[in-house]
Amino acid sequence: MRNLLIPLLMVFVLAGCATPNTEVPEVEDVARKLEEQKQHLFVFKNRDAQRQRFLNISLPLMKSAGDLCETHQPEWGIRIWHDKMISEGVRSAIKREYDVGPYLSIRDVFSGFPAEKVGVKRGDVLLKVNDWALPADQSDLKMILAKLDETLKKNKNGDVELVVQRGEERKRFFISPDAICDYKLVLDFKDQERNAFTDGERIVVTLPFMEFFQDDDELASVISHEMAHAIMGHVEAKQRNATLAAAPAFLAEMALIFLGGVNTGGDLTRAAAAMGANAYSVDFEKEADYVGMYVYARTGRPLEKMPDAFRRIGLMSPRSIAGEETTHPTSAKRFVALQKTLEEVKNKKKQGLPLLPNMKDGEIAPGQKEDKESQAP
Numbered sequence: 359m360r361n362l363l364i365p366l367l368m369v370f371v372l373a374g375c376a377t378p379n380t381e382v383p384e385v386e387d388v389a390r391k392l393e394e395q396k397q398h399l400f401v402f403k404n405r406d407a408q409r410q411r412f413l414n415i416s417l418p419l420m421k422s423a424g425d426l427c428e429t430h431q432p433e434w435g436i437r438i439w440h441d442k443m444i445s446e447g448v449r450s451a452i453k454r455e456y457d458v459g460p461y462l463s464i465r466d467v468f469s470g471f472p473a474e475k476v477g478v479k480r481g482d483v484l485l486k487v488n489d490w491a492l493p494a495d496q497s498d499l500k501m502i503l504a505k506l507d508e509t510l511k512k513n514k515n516g517d518v519e520l521v522v523q524r525g526e527e528r529k530r531f532f533i534s535p536d537a538i539c540d541y542k543l544v545l546d547f548k549d550q551e552r553n554a555f556t557d558g559e560r561i562v563v564t565l566p567f568m569e570f571f572q573d574d575d576e577l578a579s580v581i582s583h584e585m586a587h588a589i590m591g592h593v594e595a596k597q598r599n600a601t602l603a604a605a606p607a608f609l610a611e612m613a614l615i616f617l618g619g620v621n622t623g624g625d626l627t628r629a630a631a632a633m634g635a636n637a638y639s640v641d642f643e644k645e646a647d648y649v650g651m652y653v654y655a656r657t658g659r660p661l662e663k664m665p666d667a668f669r670r671i672g673l674m675s676p677r678s679i680a681g682e683e684t685t686h687p688t689s690a691k692r693f694v695a696l697q698k699t700l701e702e703v704k705n706k707k708k709q710g711l712p713l714l715p716n717m718k719d720g721e722i723a724p725g726q727k728e729d730k731e732s733q734a735p
């Protein structure tokens with residue numbers, strides 16, 4: 359009975375509703391479908407352009423900051439792809455526009471990196487990597503990528519031999535990777551917030567953030583800031599502060615349970631942990647701005663552009679310009695501090711000094727520890 363009641367109710371409700379009065383055009387199914395494909399392709403192109411832009415900006419930062427980082431990963435300066443990596447609905451449209459097929463091929467070649475220097479080009483189809491000839495059946499792409507990864511890892515310190523097909527030609531390259539900072543670069547297409555952050559292992563930037571920062575130098579500035587957080591170990595430091603702050607609160611809570619019979623359900627411990635994690639947040643942000651300037655300055659981008667990024671942050675979030683500092687310094691303070699750092703970096707460049715941040719007495723600049731220890735008598 360209930361099943362019948364709802365449509366019946368709908369009829370009465372709709373009967374009472376006002377309707378539009380104009381004659382709107384009919385949309386044919388095929389026309390709609392064709393337009394859907396065009397819009398999906400439009401989305402793909404935008405994302406692909408932003409992905410390339412993100413890597414074009416981030417990879418040189420990860421390379422030039424190399425000696426500030428404790429651990430490194432090999433970077434050949436290429437990305438590969440395969441038509442199976444594209445979702446089925448848009449695959450045919452993308453294949454018409456891009457050079458991608460059922461075999462692994464070069465998707466990007468990054469300027470200034472080893473693959474570009476030896477002449478690898480976009481569209482080159484992989485035939486052989488070292489001793490391993492890629493199979494013709496690449497339906498199990500996951501397995502093939504794992505095998506490729508394994509083959510490359512074996513040669514991370516030496517030359518990788520790459521044989522590719524380019525049109526009618528077969529080409530052979532020997533590529534020795536650069537060592538870059540060991541962070542995973544992630545461009546997040548799902549998160550709709552404008553955001554950039556690091557968890558110590560990844561440098562994550564969201565698509566709306568990329569779109570907001572239209573200027574490459576400004577975008578490089580904020581990515582440098584995130585890298586500086588990772589380089590200075592801020593995530594780990596915040597976790598340590600949270601644990602330290604939570605410990606006495608946890609004991610107090612236990613005492614309340616055992617002595618007073620009061621169970622606060624861990625609220626006190628959680629609140630203390632959050633306070634601990636945020637205790638030096640503003641100071642850590644200041645440090646990330648400061649060290650970030652050094653990361654940025656190593657790429658040869660115009661130095662004056664870095665403080666500008668923090669005016670852009672004021673534009674993105676006017677509430678950050680002035681007022682109370684809970685997690686970050688105000689964007690006005692950040693701009694002024696960065697202009698001072700700018701002078702410091704310029705002076706070091708002029709004097710030919712290494713671009714390392716000034717440290718407090720007894721502290722060693724990031725990534726420099728081993729050198730100092732090995733020099734010690």
Ligand SMILES: [Zn+2]
Nearest residue numbers: 583587643646
């Ligand atoms: Zn930050």
